[in-house]
Amino acid sequence: MCKGILGKKLGMTSLFANDGSYIPVTVIEAGPCIVTQIKTLANDGYNALQLGFSEKKKHRVNKPLAGHFEKAGEACFAHLKEFKVNNPEEFTAGQAVTLDIFSVGDRIDVSGNSKGRGFSGVTKRHGFKLGNKTHGSHSYREPGSIGQCAWPGKVFKGRKLPGRYGNTKNTIRNLQVVDIRPEQNVILVKGAVPGPVNGRLEIKIRGI
Amino acid sequence: MNTIKQIELEQLRMDLPDFEPGDTVRVHVRIHEGEKERTQVFQGIVIARKRGTVNASFTVRKVSYGIGVERIFPTHSPSIHKIEIVEKGRVRQSKIFYIRNLKEKAVRMKLRRK
Numbered sequence: 001m002c003k004g005i006l007g008k009k010l011g012m013t014s015l016f017a018n019d020g021s022y023i024p025v026t027v028i029e030a031g032p033c034i035v036t037q038i039k040t041l042a043n044d045g046y047n048a049l050q051l052g053f054s055e056k057k058k059h060r061v062n063k064p065l066a067g068h069f070e071k072a073g074e075a076c077f078a079h080l081k082e083f084k085v086n087n088p089e090e091f092t093a094g095q096a097v098t099l100d101i102f103s104v105g106d107r108i109d110v111s112g113n114s115k116g117r118g119f120s121g122v123t124k125r126h127g128f129k130l131g132n133k134t135h136g137s138h139s140y141r142e143p144g145s146i147g148q149c150a151w152p153g154k155v156f157k158g159r160k161l162p163g164r165y166g167n168t169k170n171t172i173r174n175l176q177v178v179d180i181r182p183e184q185n186v187i188l189v190k191g192a193v194p195g196p197v198n199g200r201l202e203i204k205i206r207g208i
Numbered sequence: 209m210n211t212i213k214q215i216e217l218e219q220l221r222m223d224l225p226d227f228e229p230g231d232t233v234r235v236h237v238r239i240h241e242g243e244k245e246r247t248q249v250f251q252g253i254v255i256a257r258k259r260g261t262v263n264a265s266f267t268v269r270k271v272s273y274g275i276g277v278e279r280i281f282p283t284h285s286p287s288i289h290k291i292e293i294v295e296k297g298r299v300r301q302s303k304i305f306y307i308r309n310l311k312e313k314a315v316r317m318k319l320r321r322k
Contacts, residue, residue, distance in 0.1 A: 011212050014262050016219055019240055020287030027212050184211055 002097050004083040004204035005031045006053035007187075009112065011197050015178060015188065025178055025188040028110075030099045030203055032185060036072040036080060038088050047088045051097060052077030053200070079200055099180060099187055106177045107206040112195035116167030126160040170194040174206065216261040221284045227266075229254050229304050230297030230319050235268060235281060236289040247289050250279055253319070256303045257283075269307070276308060 007030035015023045033051035041047055054077060058066060061076040069076045073094040085091070102108070122128040122143045131139035143162070147155045172193055179188040193201060227233055234251045252270030255278070264283040269276060281288060297319035307315050 013212050013216055015215075016262070016282075016284065016286050018286060020238070020285050022282065022285075027215065029211075184214075186211055188215070 002049055002051075002083055002085050002091075002101055004081075004202060005097055005099065005101060006033050006051055006079055006081055007031065007201045007203050008054070009193060009195055009197055009199045009201055010186070012192065023178060023190055024192070025190055026193050028187050028189055028193070028201060028203065029185055030102070030187045032096045032098045034072065034075060034077065035091050035093050035095045035097060036069060036077065038091055038093060039082065040088050047085055048082045049085050049088065049091055049097070050080055050082050052080050054078040081202055083204070099182060099185060101205065102177050102180055102187055102203075104177055104180055107174050108177060108189065109171055109173045109204045109206055110175055110189065110193040110201055111169060111171040111204075112193060112199050112201040114166045114168055114170045114194045115196050117165040119163065120165040121162045122160060125162060125165040128160070213261075219262050219284055221288075224283070224288070224291050225293055227254055227257075227291065227293050228296075229257060229302055230299035232294040232297065232319075233268060234292040234294055235279075236291070237281070238287045238289050251294065252277075252279075253297070253304075253307065253315070255305060255307060271312060 007028045010027040010029055012024065012026050015025050017023055031053065033053045035049050036052045037050035039046060039048040039050065052069070052072075052075070056076045056078045058069075058076050061069065066076060071093060117124065121141050123130060123141045128141075128143060131137050131142060131144075133140055143160070146159055146161065172191065175193070176190045177187055178190050181187070187203075195201065231254050232252065233254055234249055237248050237250060239246055239248050250268060250270070252268040254266055255269045256267040258265045262282075262284055265280050266283055267278055267280050269278045271277070299319060304318075307318060310318065
């Protein structure tokens with residue numbers, strides 16, 4: 001069985017459980033992904049499937065990639081990602097991997113690129129506390145002191161300062177699959193996942 | 209149709225009566241106690257309705273032994289067994305939080321019955 005799949009974040013909403021509790025869920029369009037290449041222990045040193053997600057027109061793909069996709073079938077894809085698999089001989093190139101790999105109650109890890117926040121200050125980027133708004137304060141969102149004096153005469157490495165924030169790959173671990181809707185290729189996951197709506201996600205099953 | 213809208217529409221309760229702020233309602237709530245399930249009734253005046261889909265809610269206020277008690281119910285929750293409208297009331301505001309500051313008789317005067 002394939003241990004993961006590619007997906008797209010559709011947004012968040014909530015569900016009512018039967019006991020009346022209110023569950024925040026993220027709606028993820030998971031697959032179907034097409035196997036574009038099979039990596040085997042003999043050939044590549046490890047067992048994995050290369051999956052393609054989100055179909056793309058052939059004339060929009062560059063020639064080396066188009067040649068690579070041709071080996072698996074007609075379709076070209078915008079996103080490619082390898083997932084580990086125990087028995088690669090069970091799969092053939094061109095085969096679809098769907099959300100059948102999930103079942104309700106499964107624990108999964110979801111990775112994605114977080115929202116880019118640009119050049120941000122320390123309050124947003126590192127959660128520094130705010131200074132006084134009034135009483136003549138000039139340090140409302142300032143970092144404050146960043147070091148000592150003549151000794152050491154430098155700012156130590158790793159000091160938390162303003163800078164680029166977001167747009168990094170993040171993984172949220174141990175999320176629970178609450179519901180699966182195969183007719184829409186949608187899974188509902190309890191809690192939030194990284195990235196904007198329509199962002200690409202990697203969904204991996206834990207502990208297999 | 210938008211997948212998220214569809215998921216939300218599936219959960220909406222269409223069986224509940226249409227009540228407004230100012231109405232007096234009896235809300236029957238299912239309560240789980242271990243294995244057993246029983247129904248509790250909360251009667252009071254609706255002082256606010258928050259519109260929406262799954263996140264819609266309404267606030268019911270009653271005065272119990274001289275102490276004001278307010279309870280916020282998710283409108284579409286499966287815990288709500290049923291809602292009965294005891295009396296219709298006519299108020300001008302959609303959120304009648306000002307009745308918290310009124311005496312009981314003044315509240316009755318304010319909710320000029322239909």
